[in-house]
Amino acid sequence: MPDINDYKDHNCKGVNCIYCQMAAEERLTGVSNLSIVNEQALARVKALDPTDRFSQYETASPKISELEWEKLAFFDPLTGLYNIHVFLQELKYEVARADRYKRPLTLGILGIDNYQELKNAYGPLGCGLALKHMGKLLQETLREVDFAARLQTEQFAMILPETNQAGGNIVAERIRQTLLKKPVKLNAFSLDITCSIGISSFPKHGLDADSLLNSCLNAQSEAANKGGNKVHAL
Secondary structure (H helix, E strand, O other), rough: OOOOHHHHOOOOOOOHHHHHHHHHHHHHOOOOHHOOOOHHHHHHHHHOOHHHHHHHHHOOOOOEEEEEEEEHHEEEEOOOOOOOOHHHHHHHHHHHHHHHHHOOOEEEEEEEHHHHHHHHHHHHHHHHHHHHHHHHHHHHOOOOEEEEEEEEEEEEEEEEEEHHHHHHHHHHHHHHHHHHHHHEOOOEEEEEEOOEEEEEHHHOOOOOOHHHHHHHHHHHHHHHHHOOOOOOEE
């Protein structure tokens, strides 16, 4: 994805210029303004990996602030969501908690449909806007106790504590429908993107983090292979 600094020397389109809008958004927003920052999850990850994860940044720049290395270590720089490193640790924690206290837990994996076609048609800028749009939608939809992360290029995850499969389906369906109603704006274009969502619940679809994630990934893949734009559980 292009860096925001790449947009400085461009042919400005005026008040509706998408490059200027993105530059302004990057200056005015950041990880510290996320609508969902699970502070307890953040504290757990810091405690689990207090030195190794950050030593490379501290060595490279002694003056780096705590907020800056938190961004580097914990967050996806494009969407502002947690990264896969934090997600995997948090999933293990939530599965262990659900098992200990016999509480429901649901995992969701979301993938943007036809991502390669989107990339071919609109390039890195269109893809970047679509990914940020998806990240913002998750932030606005989920509760503060929920957990959202970006896993891979076009793939996202949500952990829903105290939520059974039926509740997870409702949340996933709300996200799917909202995405349909809110297209991505790219200058004069409107990018209609959809997503395929896989759902798995503890203990029905897995008794540990690995099996639960496996089941969810398979469900998401099956939803995409069946045409996309749907919520599916195995």
